[in-house]
Amino acid sequence: MTADLVLSIYPGIDLLGRAFEAEGYTVVRGPDPLWGGDIRTFHPPAGVFGGVIGGPPCQHWTRLMFLNKDAGKGLDWVVSEFARVVEEAQPVWFLIEEVPYAPMPLAQGYHDYDVVLRDYEVGGVQPRQRRFTFGTRDCRMLNVIGWERVKETVEVLAERKQSVYAQGGGRAVPVRIGGNGKE
Numbered sequence: 001m002t003a004d005l006v007l008s009i010y011p012g013i014d015l016l017g018r019a020f021e022a023e024g025y026t027v028v029r030g031p032d033p034l035w036g037g038d039i040r041t042f043h044p045p046a047g048v049f050g051g052v053i054g055g056p057p058c059q060h061w062t063r064l065m066f067l068n069k070d071a072g073k074g075l076d077w078v079v080s081e082f083a084r085v086v087e088e089a090q091p092v093w094f095l096i097e098e099v100p101y102a103p104m105p106l107a108q109g110y111h112d113y114d115v116v117l118r119d120y121e122v123g124g125v126q127p128r129q130r131r132f133t134f135g136t137r138d139c140r141m142l143n144v145i146g147w148e149r150v151k152e153t154v155e156v157l158a159e160r161k162q163s164v165y166a167q168g169g170g171r172a173v174p175v176r177i178g179g180n181g182k183e
Contacts, residue, residue, distance in 0.1 A: 002026075003050040003092070009039060009085055010054040010078070016097055020053060030054075030085070039081050044089040052086050055097040083107040086135070093136045100131045110135040113142065 008017035009030040017027040030044070031037025044052075056078035079098070083105035086094045096105055100116050112135030119126035134142035 006051045007049040046090045052094040111139045
């Protein structure tokens with residue numbers, strides 16, 4: 001097994017895989033529907049990859065599903081397939097990125113822990129929430145963010161907001177949603 005060899009499943013444009021590459025990992029991308037691949041017929045070799053990462057399609061569990069009842073229809077199997085690939089590949093660890101309401105993968109022999117983060121809590125600018133689930137066989141946990149970092153991030157966001165208004169002469173504009181006129 002090569003510790004820095006990572007299997008990325010459900011890659012799409014693979015932003016998660018690219019982040020791992022930027023940290024020095026070698027990322028091998030699994031099958032993608034864009035190119036005719038199907039994760040359900042994919043069987044990785046056991047004991048080759050140090051980690052398995054992925055971000056399965058999340059439309060089935062998004063809070064906005066009420067806008068389109070057919071969004072994610074028939075995709076309720078994607079997280080269980082992630083777990084199956086982890087079980088077959090037998091990596092040291094896995095990391096899955098999903099919406100907060102998606103189920104956690106239940107991979108036999110792995111203990112997993114999750115953390116819900118917003119983009120701006122780790123240096124970004126969006127309030128979008130994502131859940132990261134990290135699993136290992138030996139119960140290790142992933143220390144994603146410390147309280148000092150949260151405080152620093154909040155201060156940076158406040159400065160960014162002020163600089164945007166100062167540079168662009170912008171102003172806050174109230175937005176009314178729906179027909180009730182509430183802001």
